[in-house]
Amino acid sequence: MRHGSLFFLGAEGGSRLGLPIEVEDAMADIATVFHWQPAAMDVLELEDLMKWRERARVRCGAE
Numbered sequence: 254m255r256h257g258s259l260f261f262l263g264a265e266g267g268s269r270l271g272l273p274i275e276v277e278d279a280m281a282d283i284a285t286v287f288h289w290q291p292a293a294m295d296v297l298e299l300e301d302l303m304k305w306r307e308r309a310r311v312r313c314g315a316e
């Protein structure tokens with residue numbers, strides 16, 4: 254995570270592709286930005302979860 258960042262959404266700590274290592278990290282990013290409860294994300298397929306995580310990254314301005 255970059256210094257001063259409130260989000261987990263930066264590339265640090267993730268894979269070379271910028272994806273989080275843990276599904277829970279993606280869920281935390283989405284919850285932080287969109288205020289979703291974990292149960293709302295449990296029903297999503299992994300591909301959809303990653304799409305929502307990318308939307309969260311864009312909205313918070315993380316690089």
